[in-house]
Amino acid sequence: MRNHWTVIKTSGIKKDATVSTIHGLATILDNSRGIVRRVKLVSNGDISTVYVWNILDYFDAETGEWYKVSLTDGQVKRRIAVERAGF
Numbered sequence: 001m002r003n004h005w006t007v008i009k010t011s012g013i014k015k016d017a018t019v020s021t022i023h024g025l026a027t028i029l030d031n032s033r034g035i036v037r038r039v040k041l042v043s044n045g046d047i048s049t050v051y052v053w054n055i056l057d058y059f060d061a062e063t064g065e066w067y068k069v070s071l072t073d074g075q076v077k078r079r080i081a082v083e084r085a086g087f
Helices: 073-084
Strands: 002-009 018-021 024-028 036-041 047-051 055-060 065-070
Antiparallel strands (some): 018 055
16 A cells, blocks of 8 residues: 655665656665665666656555655755756
8 A cells, every 4th residue: 555645755765675666666776865776677677777756656665655755955956957957
């Protein structure tokens, strides 16, 4: 069951966590706190990078709950800059 009222910051997502991205379910492969995270897609095993604003939900294996993901203030500013640059 997805719990869309509880929010976690992207900086709180640790290595080996399961997340929902715009590309599908993925496993986080790093502990980075920047705007890009390394992921392994569950569907086909591809390893890729994803902007943190393309991470939609976070699965907490301890509670069995899904959480919405929100950006830090710095990540919001970087997203705007990246989008203005055309990416």
